[in-house]
Amino acid sequence: MSSSIGLKWLMAVTGIVFLLYVLLHMYGNLKVLAGQEAFDTYAHHLREIGEPMLPYGGLLWIVRIVLIASIIGHVYAAFTLWSRSSSARPQGYAVKKSISSSLASRTMRWGGITLLLFVIFHLIHFTLVKPNFNSEADAAAVKESPYVMVSASFSLIWVVLIYTLAMIALGMHIYHGAWSASQTLGLTSTPRARTVAKTTAQVLAALIVVGFLIPPFYLYFSSL
Amino acid sequence: MRLTLKIWRQDGPDATGGFETYTVDDISEDMSFLEMLDELNENLQARGIEPVAFDSDCREGICGTCGLMISGLAHGPEVTTTCQLHMRSFSDGEEITIEPWRAHAFPVIRDLVVDRSAFDRIIQAGGFISVDTGAAPDAAATPVPKVQADRSFDTATCIGCGACVAACPNASAMLFLGAKVTHLGELPQGQAERNSRVVDMVAQHDHEGFGGCTNIGECAASCPKEIPLDVISQLNKDLRVAARARR
């Protein structure tokens, strides 16, 4: 498992966990479009799934634990492989051109770090601290209603911008990551399978970027 | 034509190296890249300067001995080996930077010559089919379907040049490994050792200090024999199957 390919599996599997989560999360976020009541009920409902088998918020906690374990595994593998590849070429080239690699593939690591920073910020922003950036909004309401929290934030252009940039980083990470994961899992050993994998990755990346960005932009423009 | 060459010079494995700049004149475009370097070396020797060391043998693109990083591209701007690169791919007055393959697992021996014995050790770890001389059944006893035979051949054409490692941002040798694993894995004869082969070769690969693959694809694009990227997927798959079989 500590072989370079073993670590890659870990990345691929955890990466796919993220992917699934992100897809669900994106679907949930789109409920913002249905208005305050729908969104708040949804957020509340999330915490009730599985009751009474699970306590209030139980499923959410299971998801959180899986996500936390995944991020640890993913980041651990990423950094171990990173350090191995930098010691694999202690002396770089004076001139190096790339011929076939995409920008996305070459920026996986920095892109990943961007994402990590974003996630930390994002958790503080919407889950842990829920600071109120918007002086016009009511701080208590922000903490009470997820819809208010979200719409208050996204009426600020700089918040929208941060999220937009993060989503572009995410799109690139997934664009290469989803194809890469299928290669890592050995699903692409025929030319056809490779085309399929590449196309799927492109579609997924586009879907996720667009899907995530609809709510912030919708909220921003409706706040004008 | 006239060219400016920025060449990496390093006296020995432990010496610190650096770039030297030379110019060559009267280079005809029919000359091969290595003949251009031969010419440079004749001139240098006439001036009492030690010639630039570089590796080559067959000069036909098949032995895999040659290999230079030419202005940032492994084997230069064409899909071929350095020895089969001709000067018509360059233009008069151009400046060309020439560096050795750079990888921890390919230490520099001198100037542009590197030690690629790590590849031999990877083959030693499992890149073979165990059959002692004289113990073979009749060659016609096992037919091999044409599709498999062709894929096996396509991947068997790897010349072990190391360009994949040189071009890979991670200095990973997965394309080289994948080629061998696919060559032997496509054949009925190669099945008995298929699992142990891939496990042992990957372990040796990591042990030699090559980097991990992040599926960037520079390797396949630089490979003079056009080994396709799907051999890396095949390698991953074989390793997955092997890991399951071991449990």
Next chain:
Amino acid sequence: MTELIDGLYREGEPIADSKAPDGPIETRWERHQFENALVNPANRRKLSVIIVGTGLAGASAGATLGEAGYHVKTFCYQDSPRRAHSIAAQGGINAAKNYKGDGDSVYRLFYDTVKGGDYRSRESNVYRLAEVSPNIIDQCVAQGVPFAREYGGLLDNRSFGGVQVQRTFYARGQTGQQLLIGAYQALERQIAKGTVEMFSRHEMLELVVIDGKARGIIARDMVTGEIETHLADAVVLASGGYGNVFFLSTNAMGCNVTAAWRAHRKGAYMANPCYTQIHPTCIPQHGDKQSKLTLMSESLRNDGRIWVPKNAEDCDKDPRDIPEEDRDYYLERIYPSFGNLVPRDIASRQAKNMCDEGRGVGPAIVEVGPDGEEREVRRGVYLDFASAIERMGRESVESKYGNLFDMYERITGENPYEVPMRIYPAVHYVMGGLWVDYDLESSIPGLYVTGEANFSDHGANRLGASALMQGLADGYFVLPNTIRDYLAKGPFEPVAEDAPEVEEARRSVTDRIEHFLTCDGERTVDSIHKELGSIMWEYCGMERTAEGLQKAIGLIRELKTEFWTNVKVLGSNDQLNQSLEKAGRVADFLELGELMCIDALHREESCGGHFRAESQTEEGEALRNDEDFSYVAAWEYATKGEDAAELEPVLHKEDLVYEFIEMKQRSYK
């Protein structure tokens, strides 16, 4: 010993015994193997063998002896055994499998090989080669060599080199590569098991002979410059051919004669050194800065038509502007029944004749003529596919020859679909090599020689696809069975690292290196090598005359003096030093070249790859003289006086007796 003949050599005792068994030819090898002594498996580990060279011949022998349990040490000058020059072979490998059911058999392969060799090879050896050939294919397939297959999954064969049966196995145009990778992997497997120790980037520079037996080698670690002594019970040379004596050849840059020549100087006979094979379809030289020549498959002659302009004035015209009536399809004209498909040597010689007449095409190259004057000559003839493209359509030409056309275009920058290709003959293979008996043992006991480095199986001319066969036959099946008869007498008395013979051998190596590094002359090694090459090509190439050869011997002797007094090698010994490596090789090539010319001069007949202008039929064909020359010329090293630079070798003749095959003159008219 007889007196000096032609002022050049003496004749010694004929070779009495080549150990070739007698009796029915079909059972000779089997009986011989049975009669050879066995070595108890428990003793094998105590017996050590050094193998110099890891091409097909060396790697296969190394793997097989390692599997048997001997302690093997293998050496090569490249950075990995996978890079030996065997890798460049394109066409294929012969084997008498008769998978096509077209009437092939061991006997037919035997017959074709003897005939192809122009009746200058040993019947017993050739029969054995044909006999083990099917086993080679079995072995290679089991190792995973991906030979070409048909749709049904069975192995495919093609016909090659003008024979009428389809017995050639191939792997696209990369047969040598695939066979070598197979042998290399088998060798690496033994290295991993510890039975074989591999020394890459090590060059053998001297043989150690003690009490008349080969007991080791002196090798230089090409990275550190260390001079190492390696001792063993037996030594095998599998160091390949010496075609690079011509400077330009299709051989790899590093191919050399040093290992063989050092053994020759220690007493191993050199047999038929003048037999050289010149391949008609190579890409011509583009200028005087060229480093090597590239072979194009002979199959091109099946559909291409060869011509030169009728008038020398047309030679620098665009060939497409030369009208049909001004073209000379000279092979079709001279040999109406064989046309463009005449054997290699004839096609080569006629191309040279056309260019010598001033009707060659392509860039004019400066060379030194027979008169010693510099002149400009165009060295190339057209190989034209225009009519083939018209007849078969561009597509089918492309599917048949596409990869060759691409290769041609890459090297020359010309598109052969549009403009006729230019070709010219080039040195390709040497049939000569160290003399060996039926056991592949040289005239030094304990020194065995395999592959292209020996002279054994191809007579005066080698058939296409037979060199690979011989290398692997020697390494997998013959040597391991013959060397055990010798090893069974061992382990021999251990040799001390400071034995006087070892010290002497080391000193000869270090003295030479010291000399090169301190000579501090004016000439680079390459410039001398080039000069030697042009002398050899001019006088000892496709056509040889007594006068020319005598002249060449004089020129080589002068060049030798120039080399030893005026060479310039920079750098030091204790690092990778490629000029130093080359200097050692060129030193030996110079002596070899001299011997080749002496051999060519003494053989006053034409046979196979050796064409003496004085010995031709009325139609200008090679004329053999079986009466006087049906022998192997095995040369013993000797010089004029103690340490004189000039050779004065001793000729030992091994008579060739044909019991099974009747000798015939060949004719292609």
